[in-house]
Amino acid sequence: MTRHFWVLFHRYAGLFMAFFLIVIGLTGSIIVFNPELNNWLNPPPVVVKQDKPLLDAYTLRERALALEPHGMVNGLMFHMKPDEPYAVWFEPRIDPATSKPYELNLSVLYLDPYTGAELGREKNTEDIWPITRKNVMNLINRLHYQLALPGMFGSYLFGIVALVWTLDCFVSGYLTFPVSIRRRKEGDAVPAKAARKSWLKRWWNPAWLVKWNGSAYRINFDLHRAGGLWVWIMLLALAWSSVGFNLSDQIYHPVMKAVFNMPDPFGSFPKVDKPQPEPGLGPKEAHVIARRLMAEQAEQYGFKVQYEDSLTYFSEYGAYLYAVRSDRDLMDHSAATYLLFDAVSGKFGGINIPTGANAGNTIDSWIFALHMAQIWGMPFRIFVTVMGLVITMLSVTGVYIWWKKRRARQSSRERHQQLVAEEG
8 A cells, every 4th residue: 555556546546536516616606596596487486475373383383284185294394484485395195096106286384474375386306307397496506416317326426426425525635645755765865954854844845835837737627736735625525415315224223323323313213114294293293292302302402492493294204304493403503403203102212412421423414514515604605606606726737737747648658669679
């Protein structure tokens, strides 16, 4: 495992990743502003703020079911905003006549949170061609994490890219280190100036700086090396969280559990052989149990609940997920403190506390908050947009450096062959 070996690893890993990272970087710079762009392209229904209380989630759920009786609503959203429509997501019921799901003409229903009146409905689709205002952001999102390829192939491919990227973060960081003066051949003279410099000083210049008055090759090389160093921590966070998005069960969670003992709240709920479309506990009964369990966990772990967010039934696990925002949450405007319990017995299954309870959970929360630009407001969202361009720059300069070195090697071989031919 010599330095030359890692140089070769970095070279060919970079060539393998270059195209994918350019796509990831450019699309990532766009989807940082996904909510704003989507609302601009597809404006949501308008809700006029009124001086009266909002309807509760149960009433709105019943209004939605009355409008679409062939649908099921397995999620309740408790955190409502007075100037936004209330979104109700549907799944089809099973038609007893055919034992198949009903065909629904909607995926989500928008209701007026004051009256329960229908404001609009949408039917989500995976279609991305032809490109329209409705699906253009969906196309950009799918390009970002799976190259818009059908099935799971694209997701697994990007997961492999993310894993190589994670490993290469460490390799590329190592390759910026100055070669130790002890590696000189025995008997070679060591320049007095170099001998006096500390390791950190020899690393700082030239690794962290760009020689702007140098040749085109030197500028590209310095941008590639220094550009990667200045944002190295962010690059590693983006790479490893990408593994979490695409290879969660295969790589990410096993590694995080082994290294940091990160718990899996779904660990007590393996997927059932035959999912039950509807839970044994009704939403109101489940909500009472959820509040009690969350209060017990808050007392045990010492966190405070700021507001309720949602109660969702997961048929494939036979479990309810109850989410709240607590003082342990990290992301802006999100609720990542959640617990699970059995949808029939109400038995507690596990809890996820974003920060402060487990090192693995804390690291997990931080890298995903950084990846999704859900922390520190607009300044950090702009920074993540710039990061997408930096990733693109690193990929382009890496290919340029490889191409220039390859041309130099070819020219050297050609000159050597010419000299041999002339001498012969």
